[in-house]
Amino acid sequence: MTLIADKATHYRHVVxxxxxxxxNTSYYQQILAIPPLKRWxxxxxxxxxxxxxxxxxxxxxxxxxxxxGFLASVLAGMATGLGALPALYFTQIAPKIFSSLLGxxxxxxxxxxxxxxxxxxxxxxxxxxxxLGIYVVSAxxxxxAFFLHIADKYMPHVHFADVxxxxxxSLQKIWLFIIAITLHNFPEGMSVGVSFGAGDMGDGxxxxxxxxxxxxxEGLAVALPLVALGxxxxxxxxxxxxxxxxxxxxxxxGITMVTVFHPILPIAMGFAAGAMLFVISEEIxxxxxxxxxxxxxxxxxxxxxxxxxxxxxxxx
Numbered sequence: 227m228t229l230i231a232d233k234a235t236h237y238r239h240v241v242x243x244x245x246x247x248x249x250n251t252s253y254y255q256q257i258l259a260i261p262p263l264k265r266w267x268x269x270x271x272x273x274x275x276x277x278x279x280x281x282x283x284x285x286x287x288x289x290x291x292x293x294x295g296f297l298a299s300v301l302a303g304m305a306t307g308l309g310a311l312p313a314l315y316f317t318q319i320a321p322k323i324f325s326s327l328l329g330x331x332x333x334x335x336x337x338x339x340x341x342x343x344x345x346x347x348x349x350x351x352x353x354x355x356x357x358l359g360i361y362v363v364s365a366x367x368x369x370x371a372f373f374l375h376i377a378d379k380y381m382p383h384v385h386f387a388d389v390x391x392x393x394x395x396s397l398q399k400i401w402l403f404i405i406a407i408t409l410h411n412f413p414e415g416m417s418v419g420v421s422f423g424a425g426d427m428g429d430g431x432x433x434x435x436x437x438x439x440x441x442x443x444e445g446l447a448v449a450l451p452l453v454a455l456g457x458x459x460x461x462x463x464x465x466x467x468x469x470x471x472x473x474x475x476x477x478x479x480g481i482t483m484v485t486v487f488h489p490i491l492p493i494a495m496g497f498a499a500g501a502m503l504f505v506i507s508e509e510i511x512x513x514x515x516x517x518x519x520x521x522x523x524x525x526x527x528x529x530x531x532x533x534x535x536x537x538x539x540x541x542x
Contacts, residue, residue: 266464273471291430292481295422298434299415299477305438306411306470309445310463313453319446322522325514327443329523332510333530338436339499339506341538342421342429347495350424354489366496370413371504373497377409378508407444408469410505414440415473417498419480424491432538439530441470 257265312319344363351359414437422430445466452462480498484491514523 262458262460266460269464291422291425291427294427295419295430295481296474296477298422298430299418299437300471300474302418302434302437302441302477303411303415303470303473304467305441306445306448307463307467309442310449310466312446313449313462313466314459316450317454318450324443324446325520325523326526327446328510329514329526330530331440331443332506332514332523333527333532334436334439334534335502335506335510336527337531337534337538338433339502341535342433342436343417343495343499343502346421346424346426346429347492347499350495351492354492359492362492363496363499366493367500367503369493370497370500370502372500374410374413374501374504374508378504407448408472410509411441411444411470411472412476413498413501414505415476416480416494417476417502418473419477419482420484420491420494420498421480422477423481423484424495429538432534435537436534437473439534441473445470 260268344367347363347366348359351362353359355362418430418434418437421433424430445463448466448469449462452465453459457465480494484494511523511527514520514527
C-alpha cells in the first residue's frame with residue numbers, strides 16, 4: 227500500500243504540474259489562435275467521425291441493442307453540457323437550488339441503482355448460480371466501492387462542498403474538481419453499458435435517463451466556477467461537456483465486457499451499483515445536508531426517487 231501511495235503522490239504532482247503548464251504550451255496557444263467557432267466545429271467534427279466509426283464497428287461485431295446502449299451512454303454523458311448551459315447567463319446559483327438539484331440527482335441514482343442494477347443483477351446471478359446471486363452481486367458492490375475509494379484517496383481532487391461554498395478560488399482547484407467529476411463519470415457510463423449488455427432495453431433506458439438527470443447539476447457545478455474566474459462562457463460549457471464524455475468510454479467497456487464474457491454480468495452490475503452508491507454517499511448527500519439545506523434536498527431526493535421508480539416501471 228505504501229508503494230501505491232508513493233506512486234499516486236508522484237502522479238498527482240505530475241497531473242497538477244501539467245495542468246499549470248498547459249496554458250503555456252505552443253500547441254495550446256495555436257489551438258486558442260483558431261477562431262472559436264472554427265475550433266469547436268473541428269472538435270465536433272472529430273467527435274462525430276469517431277462516433278460513426280465506433281457505431282459501425284459495434285453494429286458489425288455485436289447486435290442492435292449494443293449500438294443503442296452505446297448511443298444512450300453518449301447522450302447521458304452529453305447531458306453534462308445541457309446542465310452547464312445556465313452558465314451562459316449566470317455566474318452563481320442559489321445554494322438551496324443547487325442542493326435541491328443534487329438531492330433530486332441522488333434520488334434518481336438511488337432508484338436506478340436498486341431497480342436497474344441490483345434487482346436484475348441478483349436475478350442474473352441466480353440463473354447462473356442458483357441461490358447465490360445476492361452474494362455474487364454483493365461482492366461486486368464491495369469491489370466497486372473499493373475501486374472508487376482507492377481512486378478517491380490517491381487521485382488529486384476537491385469536493386462538491388468547495389463549489390457550493392465558493393471555495394473554488396483558483397484555477398488549480400477547479401481543474402482538480404473537474405478531474406474528480408470525470409473520474410466519477412466513468413463507472414456511471416459503465417453501468418449504462420452493463421445494463422444494455424444484459425439485453426434488457428427497459429432497464430438500460432431507465433438507467434441512461436437516470437445518469438443523464440444526475441449529470442445536469444454536475445455540469446453546472448463545473449461550468450459556473452470557470453465563468454467566475456474569467457473563462458469564456460461557451461468554453462466553460464464545452465469543458466463541462468467534455469467531463470461527461472468519459473461516460474461513453476465506460477459504457478463501451480461495460481457493453482463489450484458483459485457481452486463477450488456473459489458470466490461476469492452479475493459481478494459487473496454489482497460493481498457499477500457499488501461505485502454509484504459510493505458517489506451518492508460520499509459526495510452528493512453530504513453536500514445536500516451542508517449548512518441547513520437538508521430539508522429541501524431531502525424532499526428533492528424523495529421526488530427524484532419516485533420519478534425514477536415510476537419511469538423504471540413504465541419502461542419495464
